[in-house]
Amino acid sequence: MTNRSMNPKVDEFLSKATKWKEEYVKLRNIVLDCELSEEFKWMHPCYTFEKKNIVLIHGFKEYCALLFHKGALLKDAHGILIQQTENVQAARQIRFTNVQEIVEMESVLKAYIYEAIEVEKAGLEVNFKKDREFTIPEELKNKFDEIPALKTAFEALTPGRQRAYILHFSSPKQSKTRESRVEKCIQKILGGKGLNDCTCGLSQKLPNCDGSHKNIR
Structure with a gap:
């Protein structure tokens, strides 16, 4: 436990949390025990190794989770990694509904985090579908x-x-x-337009355009 540097932005995030606060705190302590750097990305606590994303803490209505950025490359010895949707290629979650689950899984979670660090050290990459x-x-x-x-x-x-x-x-x-x-x-x-392309013909970067600017020059 040599690196326990806490990011003030994560402190602020936790102070404002109205749900999963106790769970977030416990997950934070577990991840920091694994000597990762604490950052705040995408409005959530994110933990990195040599500037590479390893795991992120986030929460939803029915659960909170650890999100492993390259979880698809982990062996998942305990069969606990979850693919959010079939279109998510790299990331995998471990989900929790109460703090006791996290406490009971602490050693397993650390093993997964250390494995994720080794994946990054080895320079492994997810083979994304074309x-x-x-x-x-x-x-x-x-x-x-x-x-x-x-x-x-x-x-x-x-x-x-x-x-x-x-x-x-x-x-x-x-x-x-x-x-x-x-x-x-x-x-x-x-019309050859992408999902978020403007339909007025003047621009291809105006989402949900109703064409109201079509006469602007």
């Missing part, structure tokens, strides 16, 4: 069959724009919602 490897949802495939021009226009988009659409269409659990999202984006795709 955009074309993402699964196209059935609702979009059906529209491709119905409107062949839509498939042509979609395939003409840049890989990044294709990926954004696929993630947007795939995220809802209900097929009806996925279908609705596809329907709403058909004209944008046919």
Whole structure:
């Protein structure tokens, strides 16, 4: 326990926490015992090794968690790592609903943290899928069959724009919602626009534009 330097921004974060405060404090102490540097990134406590992100503490309505940035590379000997969604490639969570769970798992958590540090020391990297490897949802495939021009226009988009659409269409659990999202984006795709591109034709970086600035010169 040679490095216990605490970041004032994390102190402030904890002081304002209205939920999971006790859990956050315990997780913080466990991570700092592993001699990582404490930083504050993405509005959450983040812990690094030689400026490389190792683990982050965050919370949601039903749980708080340790998020391992390269969790996909950990052996997960205890089978406790969780992939938030199928589209999350590198990060993995260990979730908690009360402080007692954290106390009981302290030695295991430290073992995972030390393994994550070794992954970083070894320079290992997650082999990310290429955009074309993402699964196209059935609702979009059906529209491709119905409107062949839509498939042509979609395939003409840049890989990044294709990926954004696929993630947007795939995220809802209900097929009806996925279908609705596809329907709403058909004209944008046919127009060669990305999900967040402006539809007025003047700019491609104005999200949710209603075209009200189209006469501005």
